[in-house]
Each structure stands twice: as C-alpha cells, then as structure tokens.
Amino acid sequence: MRNLIRHTFIVFFIVATAHHCLAQANSLVPNGRTAPGVNRAKKGAIGKKLEAARNNFISKQLDLSDEESTKFWPIYQKYQQELTAVRILKRLNNSSAASNGTEQIDREIYYESQLVAIRKRYKDSFSKILPPEKVSKLYKSEQEFNDELIKQLSERSERAGN
Numbered sequence: 007m008r009n010l011i012r013h014t015f016i017v018f019f020i021v022a023t024a025h026h027c028l029a030q031a032n033s034l035v036p037n038g039r040t041a042p043g044v045n046r047a048k049k050g051a052i053g054k055k056l057e058a059a060r061n062n063f064i065s066k067q068l069d070l071s072d073e074e075s076t077k078f079w080p081i082y083q084k085y086q087q088e089l090t091a092v093r094i095l096k097r098l099n100n101s102s103a104a105s106n107g108t109e110q111i112d113r114e115i116y117y118e119s120q121l122v123a124i125r126k127r128y129k130d131s132f133s134k135i136l137p138p139e140k141v142s143k144l145y146k147s148e149q150e151f152n153d154e155l156i157k158q159l160s161e162r163s164e165r166a167g168n
Contacts, residue, residue, distance in 0.1 A: 057086075060151050067147035068140050077135045085128040092120045 061079075070078055096117035099110060125145075132141045 056155075060148075063151045064144065064147045067150075068136070068143055070136075070140075074136060074140075078132070081128070081131050081135070085124065085131075088124050088128075089121060092117055092124065096121075 061082075064082075065075070068074075068078075096114065099113045099117065129141060129145075132144060136144070
C-alpha cells in the first residue's frame, strides 16, 4: 500500500512538472511570435528598442543638420506609422485562411501597392527637407538596417541551436 501511494505521488509529480514545462515552452509559437497569453508589454518594449536602434542607425547614415533633423523626424515617424498599419493588414491577410485564394492574392497585391504609394508620397515630402542624395541614402539605410537585423537574428538563432 505504501508503494502504491509513493508511485501515485511520483506519477502525479511528473505529470504536474511536465505540464508546467510544456506551458512555458508553448509561450512562443514556432514562428517566433508570442502566444496570446504572453505579456504584451515586453513585446512593446522590444519594438521601442528596435525603433530607437533604427532611428539611431538612420541618423548616423544621413548625418542630418539640426534644421534637417527638426523637420525630418516628425515626418519620418508618420511615414513609419503608415507603413506599419499597412503591414499589419497585410500580415492579417496572410494569416487568415481565405476560402478564395484569388481574393487573398488580390488583397496581397493591393497592400503591396499601398506600401509603394506611401513610399512615393513620402519621397516627395522627404525631398522638400533633404537633398536627393540623402533621400536615396534614407531608403538604402532602411534596407541595410533590415538586412543587418535579419543577419543578427539568424546568428542568434544558430547560436541557440534552433
């Protein structure tokens, strides 16, 4: 009888521990996004750090004067907000399983055209503040930053053994 109680307790302990470990492991879904129950404040803090790093990188690349900087950053923030809004819609379109694949493709193309339209519109706004060389450097710097970010994330993933 005593062995039965001991074995029952051990089995219960293993099940409880395994459940706890699996709950922690499932807090990240395979694509790296946080699951619904995970603290969104932490995710927001990462986004703010990323935005600050991007702005710092672009600032160094463009070497803005004080006057250029004062006029540039508010417009750039609006530009990023508009791009982000369209990217969110695009991501939602890709994540939903549409019954009609043609509609999903059409929406994908529409969102891509919206991104291009935003870039064109803001290119004109940036050109009023910055010389053409710096506007060109801005778009190149954004791409360089994204490439470097992807490279660093890949390296971290490899080091972590994923």
